[in-house]
Amino acid sequence: MGIVKISEDLHDEIRKASGVMSRSINxxxxxxxxxxxxxxxxxxxxxxxxxxxxxxxxxxxxxxLSVEESER
Incomplete structure (x- = not known):
């Protein structure tokens, strides 16, 4: 495993998306x-x-994995 340097702005976008998608930041x-x-x-x-x-x-x-039409 390695370390990847990314901008603070991209890290912030990943953090926001991870919360919405219920994933860890990594x-x-x-x-x-x-x-x-x-x-x-x-x-x-x-x-x-x-x-x-x-x-x-x-x-x-x-x-x-798809959601049934009746559940939407």
Whole structure:
């Protein structure tokens, strides 16, 4: 594990997002890094497609995670 230096402004944005997404600050930063890497390697894909691909690679079905229309 290493240390990555980021600006105070970015750290503040990560902290805010981590609270909304119920993730630790480190987990939020790691998620954004992973999504960013996937977006650079697959510019034709939407955010939802990238997440679905990452879930599939982890053997997690996106269908099982979606909220039923009746619950919305």
């Amino acid at each position: 987990s939020q930063a790691e998620f954004w890094i992973k999504i960013g890497m996937q977006a650079e390697m697959n510019p034709q894909c939407s955010f939802n497609e990238l997440v679905a691909t990452m879930l599939a690679k982890a053997n997690i079905s996106a269908d099982n």
